[in-house]
Amino acid sequence: MMRVPEGLVIAIDGPAASGKGTLARRLAAHYGLPWLDTGLLYRAVAHGVLRAGASLDDEAAAAAVARNLPADFADNPALRTSEAGRAASRVAAFPAVRAALVDMQRAFAARPPGAVLDGRDIGTVICPDARVKLFVTAAPEIRAGRRHQELAARDPDASYELVLADIRKRDADDASRATAPLKPAPDAVLLDTSDMDADAAFAAALAIVEQALAT
């Protein structure tokens, strides 16, 4: 391993269930950096809106929740469901919600010794100067298979077809929205993990990071 540069920021973006979180967690452990799963921020906002009895179409209500997220927002297991992902994608389209979450994400990235962040707009909007940018993809059917397996461990009735439809719709919505759409930054390295297990994907990601650090 190279000496880790001070303030190393690794940005990982990609579509739903592409393995961003798995790679981010492992890279963070490898380099001794904190990790922020930014998808959980949007999931928590949507959850807060619904709990307040407001509508997911209410941009002002969602922005107010986003400005007041509790410090332990990530601890709620209810955020990990498919419904929470769909609801997150709706509030994530609101510019006022995204604006409310920018500063805390940038502050997380700016704190020593650096950070790993994963999401949809880390390389494009949140950390455009990140030293390393990865855009992780896999075929939708493969991603749906992985996510279905994960959900089926908790809910035996989870349907592969519904998970696939959900992933396709969310990707289309996330990629077509006007504010911070899902897309690779021009300087991101693409990593397609369709034919890689988690260990192979980590090895490939590590090689990309080490290459970026060597240049």
Ligand SMILES: Nc1ncnc2c1ncn2[C@@H]1O[C@H](COP(=O)(O)OP(=O)(O)O)[C@@H](O)[C@H]1O
């Ligand atoms: N390369 C891989 N091969 C097989 N399964 C994977 C791979 N990468 C991640 N997974 C599994 O796929 C699911 C989705 O991965 P996750 O990291 O949560 O994706 P994301 O953060 O992009 O939504 C998880 O259950 C994870 O364990």
Ligand SMILES: Nc1ccn([C@@H]2O[C@H](COP(=O)(O)OP(=O)(O)O)[C@@H](O)[C@H]2O)c(=O)n1
């Ligand atoms: N940086 C981010 C992260 C997530 N999101 C939104 O939040 C939703 C849930 O993100 P997630 O990363 O938790 O979803 P998965 O890829 O884990 O299924 C996405 O579909 C996006 O709409 C975003 O807009 N920007």
